[in-house]
Amino acid sequence: MFPKELTVNVLNMNRLLLISLTLCAFLFSDFSFGIEANRGKDGENDYFLINMTRGRVKQNEEDFRGALRIYTELYKTNAENLQLNYRMGECYVFIKEMDKAILHLEKVIANDTIDKKNAYFYIGEAYQYEGKIDDAKQAFLNFKSSLSEKQLEKHQVNDLFAQCLTAQELIAKPVNVKITNLGDNINSNFTDACPSVSADGKTLIFTSRRPENTGGLIEPSNDEYFDDIYISSWDNASKSWTKAIQIPGKINTNGHDANTSISPDGKKVFVYKNVTGVTKSGDIYVSTKEDDVNWAEPIPVDEKNVNSTYFESSACITADGNTMYFVSERLKDGYGNGDIYMAVKEGTAWGKPVNLGSIINTIEDEIGVFVHPDGKTLFFSSKGHNTMGGYDIFMSVFKNGSWSSPINMGYPVNTTKDEIHFVLSTDGKTAYLSSTRSEGKGKTDIYSVDMSKYYDENSKIDEQTTTVLSGPALSIIKGSVVDGETSEPIQVEIIIFDADENKEVTKITSNEKGEYFITLPAEKKYQFVVNQSKYKPLDIKFKLPKGVGETYTMTKHLILNKK
Template sequence: PSITADGKTLIYTSRRPDNVGGKYDFNAECYFDDIYISKWDEQKQDWAPSKNIGAPINTDFHDANMSISPDGNTIFIYKNIDGVTQSGDIFFSTKSPTGEWSEPKPILNKLINSSYFESSACITADGNTMFFVSEREKDGYGHGDIYMVKKEGNSWGIPTNLGPVINTPYDEIGVYIHPDGKTLFFSSNGHKTMGGHDIFMSYFENGKWSEPINLGYPINTPREEIHFVLSTDKRTAYISSNREGSIGDYDIFKVDMTDYFRTNKDIPTNVSLAITGSTLTIMKGKVSDANDSKPIKATLTFKDVIDNKTYVTESNENGEYFITLPSDKRYEVSTKAEGYKPFTLKFKVPRNDELDTPSLIKHFLLNKE
């Protein structure tokens, strides 16, 4: 399962008779993979009945969800197409302003999509860093390893293996980076588990990833837990597991995480405080030309006026930007675009409990030089 940062969209993979190609995999004794989508029903306070996301994302082949971007505008998809891919690659589809999904395309970087199996991918809320799983032998520590790659301009750079603290000689899969950009979750059967694959957490601090922590029961069981996502407010998690109580094979389970990080004795105090101490607020909006309202691709730099930490994102071709910021702080945002005068604004992001939803919308109008 994957959720957007606002908690209003859920997507997942399922093998059902209504798959787009209508195909059955006789070797695996199940239907082909398709991606399904559900929207949060505010009135019922529950997920609405899910629907097959349909073409062009789902095809006659296996189409599996890797993740949906925090802003909900990009879906990363696993595809293994005869004559096109070698062992399964990372594809992506973007949503237009009118809500249609584009034809999925492979990531055109041979250092990301290799001749080996790439099974999982996700990006940070600012869109500048991707984490993915690959079974490549070069630079690998075992079976599936987690890699990180940063954006360089409009392209992805050179991937880096997260190293032996995270990766083992066995299997690391199902990678997920929280919208805070610092808390990494993944599934592994190489670290100490309760049985099979368990969910682990690592926190990025002082330039390195912490020793992975087994999230324990009730998140993990003696059965298989293969993917985990955590809501932006860190109060709700969704897990894919074949534990007792599953209706079919792997099912999606919901976990109340309200007091989890504070009460779990296996999580070091400094990590627990870091994770729970700062709530997040979604900042989003559009950057447009002040005269004709045309969208502008711009760089937005948010600076905390107290501790001088900076958070950077870019608006897309539709002028839309999206970022998550620590709440209850004052910021100065600088908006810059080629051919336009820079625009600077100071504002406060209130505490989450001062808002109906953890999001703020700010639009920016730029004047030409």
């Protein structure tokens, strides 16, 4: 045990050292305010300085909520301290609680005796997020005027100012849509996001961070509950979604379980998991429906091509099951933070992924990719294209062998806040998206978007793209391939032809349960051809009708007879 005198001396030395470090942190701060500690007793000043340093350490560790817990306590007795207000405003910007950021930063801006350069930048971000575009532009101009020509050349403020101009342009010419909050059956007082709908429009899944999550755990970095996946069914009688429940079966665990999409046939759910010691930086898993209700334990979508040592997420597949789109942060052929990739089925495995290129991907983040059941229309969220601010939804169409230049979906689909994970129904009339817009019930809510008049009246979409998007109508055809004697399921390739043009449309393969599923343009005649060495050839022709009021679904079982 230390002698009492030595203990006191050591404590005094440590106290002096900490105060010295604190003063250095203040003097070499990124924002010059001078020292405005309380002018009370020395102990009060020491307490303030020490805790301001603790808060700055938390900020440097990007633990902004931890910093705010320290600053909020100091604020009770130091509400007019400018450096404290600046620090709090800065933290609130990083966690996107912009109304609180504005409250603190406006106190700093109102003071004429200090250097307000960085405060203008952060309050500009806050104003922009809150949709106060004129105020944001002025704040950014004030910040820009404080930079040298060289500093200004590649500064982020140029992009933010351009986003403000884009926001004003899009708000002045809103697209013709009706946006509706999905209400209490889907949304909670917490985060509800990442909606995905089956091709028949009957099943909705999404990710939620609610207190009743499976493990009951809270993520320290954001003070939110862990992710769980929820499911809801469409009720034809009430024309609404049923009360969402945790998806039954073995998908949700004590850890984070976030959906990326449900397959068009409603038989698979793609899941993002990041398990310490198991996954790399976050991998894509897939769960298969075991019966009418329950879902199997998710397994990695692959161990070779799709999942890598980098972050992978946002997986979805085309209606024929042959192509996967996903987001990866792999560095080798990437353009930015998260890029969109495509992988094509090679037998039963996924082939080598291909980056969609600089038309789609930017140096910023692309996330939340969704491929429409037509197989040629891509929707995704991006920070890098011409956004209004934050993440916006963009659309691209595959035509003439390449992806078209992405189109901002316009206001009010997009806002100055974050819009992520946009999915469009098979008939193209209803979309679903998650957004942090201010009228939400929780931190992030899920909304439906009436798209029935969107394409006709959007001048930004060229005639060829409008034709691709607005027609022809799609219908679903599904069924099982079975042995004619034993009724055992058969996994086999099905070749689909346009019967009128005698042209091959695509090839699909029934799964291990013998099930197949595809969406095709309606009001056309098709030919299904099956050749399997043990069975007699099957060759059938039929007309696929168009639905009225909803997507038409045809069930056609294929019975193979042994040779």
